[in-house]
Amino acid sequence: MENMSESPVILNKHEVERLLSYEDLVPLLESAMGKFSKRDGSEIIQPVRSVVPIQQHNGFLGLMPAYLAAEGILCTKMVTFYQRPEGSSLPSTQAVVLLFHPERGNITAILDGEAITSKRTAAASAISAKFLKPDASEVLCILGSGQQAKSHYDVFTKLFAFKEVRVWSRRKEMAQVFVNDLQGPVRVCSSVKKAVMGADVIITATGSSQPILFGEWVKPGAHIAAVGACRPDWRELDDELMQGAVVYVDSREGAMAESGDIILSGAQIYAELGEVINGCSPAQRERTTVFKSLGNYVFQSYSLS
Ligand SMILES: NC(=O)C1=CN([C@@H]2O[C@H](COP(=O)(O)OP(=O)(O)OC[C@H]3O[C@@H](n4cnc5c(N)ncnc54)[C@H](O)[C@@H]3O)[C@@H](O)[C@H]2O)C=CC1
Numbered sequence: 001m002e003n004m005s006e007s008p009v010i011l012n013k014h015e016v017e018r019l020l021s022y023e024d025l026v027p028l029l030e031s032a033m034g035k036f037s038k039r040d041g042s043e044i045i046q047p048v049r050s051v052v053p054i055q056q057h058n059g060f061l062g063l064m065p066a067y068l069a070a071e072g073i074l075c076t077k078m079v080t081f082y083q084r085p086e087g088s089s090l091p092s093t094q095a096v097v098l099l100f101h102p103e104r105g106n107i108t109a110i111l112d113g114e115a116i117t118s119k120r121t122a123a124a125s126a127i128s129a130k131f132l133k134p135d136a137s138e139v140l141c142i143l144g145s146g147q148q149a150k151s152h153y154d155v156f157t158k159l160f161a162f163k164e165v166r167v168w169s170r171r172k173e174m175a176q177v178f179v180n181d182l183q184g185p186v187r188v189c190s191s192v193k194k195a196v197m198g199a200d201v202i203i204t205a206t207g208s209s210q211p212i213l214f215g216e217w218v219k220p221g222a223h224i225a226a227v228g229a230c231r232p233d234w235r236e237l238d239d240e241l242m243q244g245a246v247v248y249v250d251s252r253e254g255a256m257a258e259s260g261d262i263i264l265s266g267a268q269i270y271a272e273l274g275e276v277i278n279g280c281s282p283a284q285r286e287r288t289t290v291f292k293s294l295g296n297y298v299f300q301s302y303s304l305s
Pocket residue numbers: 081084086091092093117121144145146147148149169170171174205206207208209210212226227228229230293294295296
């Protein structure tokens with residue numbers, strides 16, 4: 001979308017949803033993750049995001065600039081996340097992505113960031129599963145029933161052939177509402193333990209700040225895409241799980257600054273997912289693996305630019 005005029009293009013949520021397909025996004029994101037992990041500053045510059053905590057409202061504002069020289073992408077995302085009470089009509093995650101002309105510095109596009117965040121995050125988890133899930137993966141389990149749960153359901157069922165999909169949400173009726181909106185069969189589970197027992201792939205996409213997923217319930221060799229708990233004092237996974245698994249991250253610096261599951265458990269980071277993509281670190285599929293996702297790189301606008 002080349003915009004040479006003075007006024008930036010403005011795309012709302014529906015337009016972004018229509019234009020941003022997983023077919024485009026997944027391979028582009030995989031390539032970008034690989035480039036990022038080379039730490040070759042001439043390819044991708046992306047500092048750890050700045051976060052402004054908004055403690056009195058259980059939220060934060062994140063500022064996420066990035067420059068992808070080869071692709072000519074200069075952009076920043078601004079995102080807020082608020083822990084909302086169950087049933088709140090407000091979205092927990094809201095965002096805008098600004099694209100700049102890398103030579104001239106003017107703003108070329110203003111994009112709704114909610115759909116970008118949903119799809120980009122789910123695409124990153126799908127890439128982690130592509131490399132790290134057990135070879136014979138039959139059961140997918142999703143913890144949470146919000147925006148990320150939905151985008152993860154969409155891309156995981158699109159890319160992989162699971163025989164069974166389960167969902168758990170802290171209020172069972174919310175899990176039922178979630179399932180009612182989907183096309184395929186999904187089993188609503190009444191506890192995290194029931195949902196995750198025997199699952200090959202587990203997605204944690206909740207707003208929790210305390211562990212909800214415990215290592216003793218997880219099938220050895222399972223792959224966990226841990227999407228929530230993006231603050232240094234928030235958790236979704238317990239110490240046993242974190243310490244016993246092979247832990248992959250999107251960005252080492254980001255994880256050490258922001259992931260409560262890593263910082264508070266003392267778990268060692270084994271590799272960045274980009275290092276696996278580049279063939280520099282093995283994908284230990286036979287072990288229990290955790291991909292701790294933080295979203296800490298702004299390839300959000302990649303396939304729209
Ligand atoms: N890693 C990444 O790149 C990204 C991570 N996130 C994170 O993903 C998580 C989910 O985000 P959204 O789906 O946008 O939020 P959402 O509000 O749409 O859904 C949150 C879900 O978590 C559940 N939940 C909230 N508090 C809980 C608790 N204490 N225990 C158990 N379940 C709880 C809610 O019932 C709901 O099902 C958040 O933690 C958010 O920060 C969001 C965007 C990108």
